[in-house]
């Protein structure tokens with residue numbers, strides 16, 4: 071887990087390119103288990119969960135090559151193990167996505183039951199119910215789901231609750247089943263459609279993705295495919311709020327505005343200036359010239375195309391700066407308000423009820439020490455930290471690793487283009503990388519330091535901020551500084567193992583892998 075220190079209170083300005091969607095890349099990587107041929111996935115975000123998923127596939131016997139950052143070539147021709155162990159499942163619930171494809175292709179799977187998490191119990195009973203309806207024999211032994219079937223058969227599946235990964239697991243299992251599977255009350259998220267597109271390229275017969283009724287006609291075998299992952303709509307939404315909460319201006323590129331219409335509409339309703347400047351471009355100008363405070367507005371999370379639960383925490387942070395009272399109601403997860411109490415530590419005025427929070431604003435926020443509970447909560451605390459006066463310290467930030475080097479290069483080239491002649495004055499080429507020469511930032515630390523900074527939520531805005539802030543700091547802007555921890559015995563031991571591990575990894579991944 072990481073710790074962030076944020077000095078806030080300044081506008082954000084600049085541009086950022088959105089990464090691929092974490093919640094689409096995860097099921098797409100798992101789908102590669104359905105064929106012995108190579109599946110090439112592009113625009114894969116370089117985030118911790120994807121690294122865990124890649125490790126799971128390798129442990130099952132797959133070969134995963136990364137010819138260039140964000141491109142993964144997965145070959146499941148040599149799978150010899152069908153177990154997703156607890157060590158991996160406990161770090162990433164999405165490991166459960168191996169269940170459907172392993173059962174569908176090999177007729178057996180052993181997946182550790184993912185326990186609860188900060189945002190809710192999150193059972194997988196609907197996944198298991200569906201697979202049993204398709205003929206799987208499922209037993210729960212020692213916290214592990216043992217599933218077996220000679221060959222799954224098509225079935226009519228009605229989900230009592232819309233479940234995203236449940237729909238994905240059944241689609242993948244049904245792709246190789248004998249007969250037709252009809253999923254009713256299916257999830258309609260863009261990530262479901264993206265997975266259906268990949269499976270169709272692999273030879274699956276799927277109709278109705280993006281609607282509540284999906285029909286899958288099983289086939290004998292599936293082949294390889296080449297697929298590009300959609301942009302991350304939650305990352306996009308988080309950037310929009312980042313610009314809005316600091317009254318800044320941000321150009322967002324490589325995004326898919328159509329995938330977050332409900333978020334854009336709600337933010338426009340409260341007064342955020344959002345302009346679509348291209349097919350995949352948005353320009354966010356906070357509250358524009360008027361600097362009129364945002365208007366408070368209620369929101370209720372819902373399944374797609376409703377307001378996404380993964381944007382609820384970030385929206386709550388913004389509502390602390392809006393004029394009036396807003397009620398934020400969470401309908402998807404039963405315990406997704408852990409960030410609310412932390413926001414109150416910054417000075418936000420709220421009353422937390424069982425499934426809703428009443429927010430009164432605007433409240434001036436002042437920096438404080440906070441603890442993050444999950445990925446999206448981390449993002450909302452960082453957003454609020456940037457709007458707060460003074461220093462905010464956030465502990466247990468669930469971070470993600472974004473490929474710093476290429477983002478640094480992108481940023482630096484953009485910045486240098488912009489500052490052109492003033493480069494020598496403001497930001498000599500080597501300054502960022504000189505960090506490596508600082509003893510406190512010796513290689514292991516630098517990697518962890520940069521990794522940490524470029525984390526939070528599914529995107530690199532911290533990075534962007536850092537890039538920006540780092541450079542702008544000589545201009546005027548908020549700063550994010552991270553105090554490197556003194557290397558403890560354990561971290562030295564860890565680094566020794568990491569060095570050994572990374573020497574192994576180096577064979578699999580291209581040169582920049584050592585930033586992992």
Ligand code: EPZ
Nearest residue numbers: 093164192193194195196197231232233234235402403445
């Ligand atoms: C997916 O989780 C996303 N994760 C979540 O994003 C997202 O919040 C969620 O969908 C809702 O949009 C991935 O795609 C990897 P669900 P998932 O099954 O599939 C209940 C993030 O921050 N339920 O749609 O696990 C469940 O408890 C994460 O990126 C059952 O009761 O969510 C919840 O209340 C967080 N039984 C509701 O359904 C089941 O078998 C929706 O959960 C399955 C689900």
